[in-house]
Amino acid sequence: MSLLEVTDLRVSFPTSDGLVQAVRGVSFRVERGQTLGIVGESGSGKTVSTQALLGLTPGADISGSAMFDGMNLLALGEDQLRHIRGARIAAIFQDPLTSLHPLYKVGWQIAEMIRAHNHSATKAQAHKRAVDLLSQVGIPEAARRVNDYPHQFSGGMRQRAMIAMALSLNPQLIVCDEPTTALDATVQAQILDLLQRLQREFDTALIMITHDLGVIADIADSVMVMYAGRAAEYADRRTLFYQPHHPYTIGLLESIPGSTAAAERLRPIPGQPPSLINVPSGCAFHPRCKYVMDQCISDTPPLVALESEAGGHRSACWLPRAALGLGADAEELRDGAVAAGRTGRARAVAEASAATIEARGSVA
C-alpha cells in the first residue's frame, strides 16, 4: 500500500472575481522512501495540491480523498491534523527566512517543535536533540550555532535548519516546496545532496515541488507534470525525459537551454498559462498547443495509460497513445492525428497561435 494516495483532489477558492479553480481533479501516490516530483509553472496548482492536504489552505473548498497510512487527511479535524502535521508529514518551504521566527533562537525553535509533539521530553533533552539534528544536516559548530538567531545564518544554513526541524520528529513524508529555488547553485547542490542522504538513512518519502526540471532529473523517482490545476503527464523520471507524450511536457523540455530536447534556437511554448477563473474548455492547454485538434477544444482528455514499456506512464492528451518521445516516428504519428482531427475551430486556434509566433517573435 502506498504511503499517501490522493484521489480526485479538487481545491477552489471563492474570490470577488469568481471561483479560482486551483486544483481540478488530481490523483497521485507517494511510496515509502521514494520521491515524487511535482513540476509545473506558476499557477499550475502544484503548491496548493499539497498544502490542501496539510490543512494550510484556509477558505478553500476541498473535495476528494487523501489516504495517509489508513487515514483520510481531508476528513480529519484540525486537532487530529495537528498531530500529523510536523510529526508525520513535515514541510520545507522556499523561503527559509520567513519560515523561521526572527526573534527566537534557531535551536529553541527546533526544541519547541520536539516538545510540542512529545510532551515527555525535557527541555534539556530537546535542546540536545536540536544540536544533534543541526550537526546532522551539516551546520558547523552546531553546539554553538544552536543559540544563534535566524539572521545570523546564511540562506543555505537556514534551509539546513528547516530540514533539521522537518527531521526532528522522524516524519514518514516531507513535502519540499521549491526548497532550493532561493539558493545559489553550489548551495542548491549541497541541499539536494543532503536531502538524498537523509532520505536513504531514514527511509523518508519526499514530495519535491519545483519548476526546475533540472532538480527533477536529479532526485525524483516519479514525476507528475501539472498544468492549470490538472496532471498533464505522470511517469517515472527517465520516461518523462526521454519518452514524453504530452505536448506541454515536450514544450517544457524544448524550452530549457542546453537540455537534450532543446535546439540551437529555442522553441518556446507560445502564449501564457490560462486564468484559473476562466479555464479554457476541453484540454486547458489547447490554446497554446501546436497539435490542437477539434476534440481538444470540446472534450477534456482523461489521464490514461500509454503504450510505453515503463509501467505507470499516463498522459492526459488526445494524441495517439503510441506517439512517445521526440523521435521522427512519434512526430509522424502526431502530425497524422492532427491532419485527421483538425477542422474548423481547431484550425483557427492553431493559426492564431502560429501567427503570433511568426509575426512578433512569439508573443506572451
Place this chain on the structure above:
Amino acid sequence: MTDTTAPAADVLLRIDSLVKYYPIRVGVLIKREVASVKAVDGVDLELRRGETLGLVGETGSGKSTLARCIAGLHPVTSGRITFDGSDITNLTRRRMQPFRRDIQMIFQDPYGSLNPRRRVGSIIGDPFTVHKVAVGDERKRLVQELMERVGLNPEHYNRFPAEFSGGQRQRIGVARALALRPKLIICDEPVSALDVSIQAQMLNLLEDLQHDFGLTYLFIAHDLSVVRHVSDRVAVMYLGKIAEIGDRDDVYATGRHPYTQALLSAAPAADPDQAASRQRIILVGDVPSPIDPPSGCRFHPRCPKAQDLCTRLEPPLEVKSGDPGTHRTACHFPVEAGENLARAADALRDRAESSLG
C-alpha cells in the same frame, strides 16, 4: 591586462582595475567608517562590439554591483571605465547624460522595475522625453513601434503594468531599454523571475534584437545553462574578482578554475542520465563575507586543490599553459584535463565535518 586579440576599435567597453567598496559606518552624529563591503575588488574586462559576454557568479560575487557601476548608477571607488573610447568613470550627471542613451539596463524584477501608477505608453516613452527625442503623436508612434517590435500589442498603450503578466512586463522593460537605440544593454538576470516557457520566449526575443540592432550585451545570470545559450564569452566571478574568463566553449568544456568546475557540476541538468553519471563537486561551506575576504586566493577555504601558496599569494588572471590566448584563469593550480575534483572535494568536506564533530 589587455587581450592582445582584440583591436582597440572593436572594444566597446573597457574596465580597468575597477574597485567598488561600500563603507560600513557606525555612530550617530559623528559617523566613523569601521569596515567596507568589498563588492568589486579589482576587475579588468573588455566587451567587444556585437558580442554577448555572460557574467556568472553566486550571491555576493559582485556581478550586479559591477553592472551598476558600468551603467553609472553607483560611483566607483577606483579604477576606470572606458566606453566607446571615452572615459566615463564617475562623470557628473550632466556629462554622463549622452552616455546614458548608449548604455541601458534590463532588470530582474519585472514587477519592481515599473511604476505601477503610470501607463505603459508613458513608461516606454520616458526616454524620448528625457532625451528630447520626440513629443506628442511622434512619441506615441515610436512607442507603439517599439511595443510591436518586442511582441506587445500596441493597442495596450494605455494600460497599467498590473494588467500585464510577468513575461509581458519584462517585454515592457526591454522596450524601454531599446527606445534610444543603445549600443550596450546590461541584462541583470532578465529571465530568472520568469517561468521556463516564458523564459525561452524572452531569450529568443533578446537574440533577435541583438541581431537586428547590432546590440552588445552584458548578460548577468546565475543560471549556467541560460548563460551558455546566449553568450559568446563567459566570465566567472567570485567574491568581487574574476576567477576565469574565456570563450564560452572553452570555459564550459575545459574550465580551469576549480570554482568554475564546481559551479558547472552543481548546475542541475535537465537530463536524468547526465545527472546520474555526473560527479558532483560539492563544496564545503558558504561564500565568505565580502567584508573580510580570505587572504591569497579568495576561493582557498573551499577549494579542493588549495595548497599553502594559495593562502598567501593572490593568483593573477592569466593565460594558463595549453589554453588559447583568450582564456584566462586566476588560479595557482589550474584543473588539468581529466582531473577528478569530486573525490578531493568529498575528502575536504569529510575533514571539515570531522574537525567540527
